[in-house]
Amino acid sequence: MFSSLPRRVSVYEVSPRDGLQNEKNVVSLEAKVDLVRALAGAGLAKIEATSFVAKDWIPQLADADELVPRLASLEKDGSPTFTALVPNLRGLERAKAAGLREIAFFMSASETHNHKNTNKSIADSLAVFAELVPVAKSAGIRVRAYLSTLWGCPYEGAVDPHRALEIAVELRDVGAYRISLGDTIGCGTPAQTDAILRLFSSRIPVDLLAMHMHDTRGTALANVLVGLENGVTELDAAVGGLGGCPYAPGAAGNLATEDLVYMLHGMGIETGIDLEKLISAASLAEKIVGRSLPGKVHQAGADILRRAAVRPGPQT
Amino acid sequence: MFSSLPRRVSVYEVSPRDGLQNEKNVVSLEAKVDLVRALAGAGLAKIEATSFVAKDWIPQLADADELVPRLASLEKDGSPTFTALVPNLRGLERAKAAGLREIAFFMSASETHNHKNTNKSIADSLAVFAELVPVAKSAGIRVRAYLSTLWGCPYEGAVDPHRALEIAVELRDVGAYRISLGDTIGCGTPAQTDAILRLFSSRIPVDLLAMHMHDTRGTALANVLVGLENGVTELDAAVGGLGGCPYAPGAAGNLATEDLVYMLHGMGIETGIDLEKLISAASLAEKIVGRSLPGKVHQAGADILRRAAVRPGPQT
Numbered sequence: 001m002f003s004s005l006p007r008r009v010s011v012y013e014v015s016p017r018d019g020l021q022n023e024k025n026v027v028s029l030e031a032k033v034d035l036v037r038a039l040a041g042a043g044l045a046k047i048e049a050t051s052f053v054a055k056d057w058i059p060q061l062a063d064a065d066e067l068v069p070r071l072a073s074l075e076k077d078g079s080p081t082f083t084a085l086v087p088n089l090r091g092l093e094r095a096k097a098a099g100l101r102e103i104a105f106f107m108s109a110s111e112t113h114n115h116k117n118t119n120k121s122i123a124d125s126l127a128v129f130a131e132l133v134p135v136a137k138s139a140g141i142r143v144r145a146y147l148s149t150l151w152g153c154p155y156e157g158a159v160d161p162h163r164a165l166e167i168a169v170e171l172r173d174v175g176a177y178r179i180s181l182g183d184t185i186g187c188g189t190p191a192q193t194d195a196i197l198r199l200f201s202s203r204i205p206v207d208l209l210a211m212h213m214h215d216t217r218g219t220a221l222a223n224v225l226v227g228l229e230n231g232v233t234e235l236d237a238a239v240g241g242l243g244g245c246p247y248a249p250g251a252a253g254n255l256a257t258e259d260l261v262y263m264l265h266g267m268g269i270e271t272g273i274d275l276e277k278l279i280s281a282a283s284l285a286e287k288i289v290g291r292s293l294p295g296k297v298h299q300a301g302a303d304i305l306r307r308a309a310v311r312p313g314p315q316t
Numbered sequence: 317m318f319s320s321l322p323r324r325v326s327v328y329e330v331s332p333r334d335g336l337q338n339e340k341n342v343v344s345l346e347a348k349v350d351l352v353r354a355l356a357g358a359g360l361a362k363i364e365a366t367s368f369v370a371k372d373w374i375p376q377l378a379d380a381d382e383l384v385p386r387l388a389s390l391e392k393d394g395s396p397t398f399t400a401l402v403p404n405l406r407g408l409e410r411a412k413a414a415g416l417r418e419i420a421f422f423m424s425a426s427e428t429h430n431h432k433n434t435n436k437s438i439a440d441s442l443a444v445f446a447e448l449v450p451v452a453k454s455a456g457i458r459v460r461a462y463l464s465t466l467w468g469c470p471y472e473g474a475v476d477p478h479r480a481l482e483i484a485v486e487l488r489d490v491g492a493y494r495i496s497l498g499d500t501i502g503c504g505t506p507a508q509t510d511a512i513l514r515l516f517s518s519r520i521p522v523d524l525l526a527m528h529m530h531d532t533r534g535t536a537l538a539n540v541l542v543g544l545e546n547g548v549t550e551l552d553a554a555v556g557g558l559g560g561c562p563y564a565p566g567a568a569g570n571l572a573t574e575d576l577v578y579m580l581h582g583m584g585i586e587t588g589i590d591l592e593k594l595i596s597a598a599s600l601a602e603k604i605v606g607r608s609l610p611g612k613v614h615q616a617g618a619d620i621l622r623r624a625a626v627r628p629g630p631q632t
Contacts, residue, residue: 002507014632021629051630058629085630106632117630146632152620182632187620189582190541191318212632215534218575218612219582222537225506259534266505266535296534304468304503313337313374314367314401314433316330316422316462316498316528 002229008270010046010234011257012180012210013039015285017048017085018254019242021060023289029063031288033070036082038284039239040074042277044257048104050084052091068098083144087118088128089135096139103136105129105176106146109164110153113184117148126170133175145176146212150196151188161196169203178210180236183223186216193223197230210234213255215241215294220255221263228269235260240282240293256295258282262302275302318545324586326550327573328496328526329360331601333367333401334570335558337376339605345379347604349386352398354600355555356390358593360573364420366400368407384414399460403434404444405451412455419452421445421492422462425480426469429500433464442486449491461492462528466512467504477512485519494526496552499539502532509539513546526550529571531557531610536571537579544585551576556598556609572611574598578618591618 016036020027027035032050039047049071055062064084071082083102086092095103107125108114114122129145136143150164168179181200200209211227213220213236224235237260243253258278264271275297282298292299332352336343343351348366355363365387371378380400387398399418402408411419423441424430430438445461452459466480484495497516516525527543529536529552540551553576559569574594580587591613598614608615 002510005507018629018632053630060629085632087630106630113631148632154621157621180632184631185620186616189579191321191583194318216612216616217578217618218531218537218572219579221534222541222579225538225541256534262533263505263535263538267507296532300502300532302533304501305470305473313334313376314369314403314422315429315500316334316401316464316496 004231005228005267006231006233006269008233009228009264011044011260011271011273012046012048012234012236013044013239013257014048014212014236014254015039015238015240015242015257017051017061019238019285021051021058022243022253023060025290026060027288029066029070032063032067035281035285035288036071037074038277038281040080042281043273045080045272047080047082048084049082052084052086052094065094065098068100072099086132089132092132092136092141096141101140102142102144104144104146105132106148107167108148108153108184109167110149110156110159112155113149113153116155122167126167129171130174137175142177143175144178144180145171146180146182147171148182148184150181151183151192152185154185161199165200165203168200172204172208178208178234179204180210180212182212183214186214186220188213188223189219190222190226193226194230197227197232201230206231207233210236212236214243214253215255216253221259224255224260224263239278239295240285240298241295242285242289242293253294256282256293256297258295258297262297320547321544321583322547322549322585324549325544325580326362327360327576327587327589328362328364328550328552329355329555329573330364330528330552330570331355331554331556331558331573333364333377335554335601337367337374338559338569339376341606342376343604345382345386348379348383351597351601351604352387353390354593354597356396358597359587359589361395361397361588363396363398364400365398368400368402368410381410381414384411384416388415402448405448408448408452408457412457417456418458418460420460420462421448422464423483424464424469424500425483426465426472426475428471429465429469432471438483442483445487446490453491458493459491460494460496461487462496462498463487464498464500466497467499467508468501470501477515481516481519484516488520488524494524494550495520496526496528498528499530499536502530502536504529504539505535506538506542509542510546513543513548517546522547523549526552528552530559530569531571532569537575540571540576540579555594555611556601556614557611558601558605558609569610572598572609572613574611574613578613
């Protein structure tokens with residue numbers, strides 16, 4: 001069944017943004033720099049560092065204008081690429097002033113979620129995007145786009161993938177260099193994922209697509225496997241599984257980067273990431289946010305030897 | 317890619333045995349009956365209730381001789397089938413006296429783990445099995461066999477699947493009605509799983525195989541997906557993900573039954589299980605063991621509506 005797996009996959013790290021924005025406590029600027037340094041040191045080549053949204057909306061990320069310039073020293077020979085969430089022209093100006101060469105726009109595939117998340121209709125979000133892209137491009141800034149709630153919406157339930165595809169085609173036509181398809185609430189299952197990816201790749205080359213899976217119901221890696229079989233080569237993840245909702249303790253958030261990398265490496269797929277260093281970064285993330293994180297490989301370790309030795313019963 | 321998925325899958329519930337044997341505290345007989353009642357009420361048709369090993373080895377399951385007769389009243393029209401782990405003729409006599417019609421034998425695919433787990437060589441375990449099966453059959457008792465550490469051994473590391481296959485063939489030839497292939501330490505990844513299942517199904521009909529995956533590194537559902545694509549139709553799981561090692565808090569144990577069932581139902585695969593009742597059983601399991609369990613669907617809920625509504629940031 002694995003005749004067509006990609007040889008190499010890019011991991012797009014979202015923990016400093018999609019993770020820390022959901023933490024109850026605001027993490028200090030220094031701790032953020034430490035976390036990003038650890039992630040860069042582990043070999044992550046693309047890191048979404050923060051968000052240039054209104055400061056009073058997400059106080060957790062209100063230091064974006066200071067953080068991004070601090071990260072420049074972590075870049076070596078152009079890697080990692082840092083990026084940030086940008087909702088509009090004002091955010092783009094801040095991202096540009098901070099020195100970013102890449103930004104990420106976000107919108108949803110369901111009308112209600114898009115409204116709750118951006119205070120706009122889908123049509124209005126697309127209009128903002130059309131306004132944003134030429135300005136970004138003329139400043140030498142690439143634009144990635146998130147299309148969220150594609151697997152399901154917390155307000156509407158099922159989402160029509162055909163309508164979502166029309167949005168994605170427009171994002172691509174307007175100039176997104178990549179479209180990250182989001183299972184925002186982590187409800188997707190593999191047959192659905194296969195159907196979505198087959199549909200999308202009928203109109204959009206698969207190398208323009210990424211997957212942004214949340215592991216809320218434990219299905220993220222199974223969905224990623226389907227993505228790999230469909231030729232997807234960019235996968236979003238957050239170290240430790242940061243991004244869980246702090247109001248539902250224990251509930252998982254983003255797919256944990258170390259779990260993803262463990263699976264990819266186990267399948268012989270290259271990532272350029274040092275898994276042991278990534279596990280250390282997950283431990284650092286736990287220390288920074290002051291709670292244990294749901295990712296599994298950082299708890300169990302990647303090394304299989306001796307790990308079951310202490311268990312008492314007949315182990316099956 | 318999903319042309320050949322099974323229409324229906326049997327879930328083999330192991331929480332009362334593989335779960336409770338690993339709990340630090342001994343759970344009362346009444347609480348065990350309550351848990352099994354909840355599992356049976358959710359529609360689980362096969363439940364491994366306990367273990368007839370030496371009582372001083374696993375004090376958590378020392379009440380096996382009392383528990384099994386108590387469960388008889390939960391059976392209705394032959395469902396659920398109750399079973400128990402049995403290591404030898406003495407255990408078989410106890411299982412028979414308690415009224416079981418099915419037992420499970422266990423051995424490992426790696427020599428060191430088999431020795432640590434059973435105090436026997438693989439050859440000696442096979443000899444015990446050969447002694448056990450005719451006695452069981454003559455008493456009208458079916459025998460299932462576990463072949464553990466097939467994906468990796470905590471003492472030896474890599475395990476030779478060809479040698480494991482020879483063991484499995486012998487278990488089948490001697491009379492196991494099903495062989496449950498175990499990723500005991502949860503280290504497996506999908507390409508490995510595909511290779512193992514292709515190899516095994518070249519010599520053993522796939523409907524004689526089951527999979528027993530631990531979710532220690534988050535890959536259990538992805539491996540199960542590969543199993544489904546290879547035609548496996550019996551899957552072991554433990555409600556809530558019970559079975560984690562109590563000495564490594566947070567580390568996941570068995571694949572959580574509710575996560576498995578969520579994925580299967582999402583793919584249109586029938587199980588006969590009521591997911592909402594199963595989630596209630598997971599909550600009961602948490603209450604009984606006095607700690608939160610790692611399964612995700614019982615935390616997030618199966619219903620996708622409104623679940624993300626409380627999160628603060630732009631959600632991708």
